[in-house]
Structure formats: structure tokens, C-alpha cells
Amino acid sequence: MRLWVYAAVTIAAAALVGLLAYGVTTSGQDTTIDDKLVSGERVKAPDASLPRLGADGRAQLADYEGKVVVLNFWGSWCPPCVGELPLLQRAHRKIESQGGTVLGVDMKEVTSDGLAMVRRNKLTYPNLRDPDGEFADLYGTTAYPETFVIDRKGLIAARQRGPVDQAWLDRTLTPLLAEKP
Amino acid sequence: MRRAALLALVLALLGAGPAAAATPRTTLPDVEDEVMCVECRTPLNVSTAAVAEQERRFIRRLIAQGKTKQQIKDALVAEFGPSVLAEPPRSGFDATAWAVPIGLGALALGLVVFVVRRWRRAPAAEPEPDAAAGDAAEQRRLDAELAAYDS
Numbered sequence: 001m002r003l004w005v006y007a008a009v010t011i012a013a014a015a016l017v018g019l020l021a022y023g024v025t026t027s028g029q030d031t032t033i034d035d036k037l038v039s040g041e042r043v044k045a046p047d048a049s050l051p052r053l054g055a056d057g058r059a060q061l062a063d064y065e066g067k068v069v070v071l072n073f074w075g076s077w078c079p080p081c082v083g084e085l086p087l088l089q090r091a092h093r094k095i096e097s098q099g100g101t102v103l104g105v106d107m108k109e110v111t112s113d114g115l116a117m118v119r120r121n122k123l124t125y126p127n128l129r130d131p132d133g134e135f136a137d138l139y140g141t142t143a144y145p146e147t148f149v150i151d152r153k154g155l156i157a158a159r160q161r162g163p164v165d166q167a168w169l170d171r172t173l174t175p176l177l178a179e180k181p
Numbered sequence: 182m183r184r185a186a187l188l189a190l191v192l193a194l195l196g197a198g199p200a201a202a203a204t205p206r207t208t209l210p211d212v213e214d215e216v217m218c219v220e221c222r223t224p225l226n227v228s229t230a231a232v233a234e235q236e237r238r239f240i241r242r243l244i245a246q247g248k249t250k251q252q253i254k255d256a257l258v259a260e261f262g263p264s265v266l267a268e269p270p271r272s273g274f275d276a277t278a279w280a281v282p283i284g285l286g287a288l289a290l291g292l293v294v295f296v297v298r299r300w301r302r303a304p305a306a307e308p309e310p311d312a313a314a315g316d317a318a319e320q321r322r323l324d325a326e327l328a329a330y331d332s
């Protein structure tokens with residue numbers, strides 16, 4: 001009887017420690033992308049099928065293979081995200097004829113609010129919905145807006161954690177658009 | 182006078198119409214303590230984040246449409262996914278949030294039963310040595326030592 005009790009207590013304690021370890025290892029910020037980019041490597045862009053914002057069906061990064069994708073995480077509840085939308089729209093207009101596109105990911109957003117923001121800013125680039133931010137988590141996002149530039153092979157070539165500006169877009173996109181698929 | 186009464190009746194009916202069509206069936210405080218702020222991962226009723234305010238606006242809109250609490254929670258899940266609910270899901274890894282407290286409770290109960298049964302089975306405590314007998318032995322030893330000292 002005593003052995004049974006000791007075994008049960010030990011197993012329960014081990015399970016609790018395991019749960020704690022799991023929680024600690026999975027709740028921290030994922031810096032894999034940043035670490036590799038800093039060392040000059042390009043990183044395979046995480047992908048997932050997401051619902052389209054303002055349209056039926058779903059889409060994913062793989063649908064844009066062969067294009068340079070400016071992947072922008074935003075939400076209408078985030079003023080800096082809203083502030084850079086006109087700049088991203090202008091960038092999209094500029095790069096779409098060169099095999100590039102901006103792809104917005106509207107995060108943790110009431111659909112109607114996201115759509116209203118798209119209409120107000122007359123965004124013509126595609127937008128997807130990330131209802132609970134699970135897709136954004138794959139990119140280690142913490143401070144919005146965040147923007148990742150993905151090359152024609154589906155590799156992340158640059159990232160900006162915070163608002164982008166014209167100089168950053170020009171500096172990043174020009175060489176990537178010149179690369180062959 | 183009759184015209185005024187008729188006008189008042191019409192105005193009352195006009196005012197009552199929309200109100201009756203969307204009678205609130207729940208309140209914001211009733212809903213927001215059962216859902217999460219999707220960005221800050223805290224209960225909505227304690228969150229002051231901008232995204233929490235957007236969620237509250239959404240809930241207020243649904244309350245104004247006369248939706249029930251369950252309908253509002255369903256709409257929130259449709260917008261944000263199941264993680265918007267404060268109560269964790271009962272499937273997958275999240276089920277551990279339910280299983281661990283239940284398992285620990287069962288284990289604690291088992292331990293209490295085990296300890297109580299051991300106490301009840303334990304033999305009665307041995308009687309303490311007779312203090313008087315101890316004193317007598319000590320007295321005899323002392324007498325013997327004194328006698329040895331005198332001689």
C-alpha cells in the first residue's frame with residue numbers, strides 16, 4: 001500500500017514538473033527567425049491556410065510562390081498598423097508589376113472592423129484573417145505592426161518588428177525583386 | 182385634447198417598437214467575465230487594451246441586437262476562435278487544465294484516506310515508564326553510593 005502511494009505521488013510530481021517545463025518552453029518568444037536573419041541566413045517562411053478577409057475561401061503563402069511577398073501583420077485596433085497602411089498600398093502598386101505583392105494578415109480582429117479599415121484605406125492587395133493570432137505566433141510576433149519580406153523561393157529575407165518606412169521598403173525590395181524565380 | 186392623446190399614443194408605439202424588437206437579454210459585465218482579451222490573454226473584464234475595447238464594442242452591438250449570452254459567445258468564437266473563451270476547451274492538450282486539478286484532488290483525497298486508515302490501525306501508544314518506579318530505583322542507587330562513601 002505504502003509503495004503504491006509513493007509511486008502515485010512521484011508520478012504526479014513528475015507530471016507537474018513536465019507541465020511546468022512545457023509551459024516555460026512554449027510561452028517564450030520564438031527568436032529563430034531573427035537569429036538566422038542576423039547571421040545572414042534566409043529562413044523558410046512558416047505557412048498556414050487562412051480565411052480571406054472580405055472574400056470567400058482560404059489562401060496561404062504557397063499560393064504566392066514565385067512572387068516577392070511583403071507579409072504585413074496588422075489590426076485596426078493598432079494605431080501604428082493603421083498608420084502604415086497607405087505606405088503599404090503605395091508599395092503594392094509599385095511592385096505588383098514586378099512580380100511582387102503585399103499580403104496583409106489582419107489579426108485578432110472583428111471581421112467587419114478589418115473590412116472597414118480596408119475600404120477606408122482603399123487597399124487593393126489581398127488580406128487574410130488570423131483570428132486568434134496563431135499564424136502570427138509562428139513568426140514570433142510581439143509588437144505590431146510587423147512585416148516580413150519573403151523572396152520568390154518562399155524564404156524570409158528581411159523583417160521589421162515595428163512600422164516600416166519608405167527607405168526600408170526600397171532598400172529591402174529592390175534587390176529581391178531583381179532576383180530570378 | 183383627443184389629438185394630443187392620439188399623438189402621444191403614436192409616439193409611444195413608435196418608441197416602443199424598436200425597443201421591443203431588440204430587448205437586451207444579457208449585459209456586458211455578464212459576458213465579459215466569461216471571455217478573454219484575445220491579444221493580452223487576460224479576462225476581458227480586466228483588460229484595458231485597445232483590442233479589448235474593440236471586443237467590447239462588438240459585444241455591445243450584439244447585445245443591442247437582442248442576442249443571448251450564448252449567441253454572443255458563439256459569435257466571438259466564430260470571430261476569434263475558441264481561445265476567446267475563458268473556460269478552456271475540454272479536448273486536446275488544453276484538457277489538462279481540467280484533468281490536472283481533478284487528478285490532484287483525487288490524489289489528495291486518496292492520501293487523506295490512506296493516512297486516516299493508518300492512524301486508526303496504529304497500535305495504542307505504549308504506556309510511559311512508571312515514574313514512581315524510576316524514582317525508587319534512583320533512590321536505591323543513591324543510597325548505595327552514599328553507603329559506599331560513608332564506609
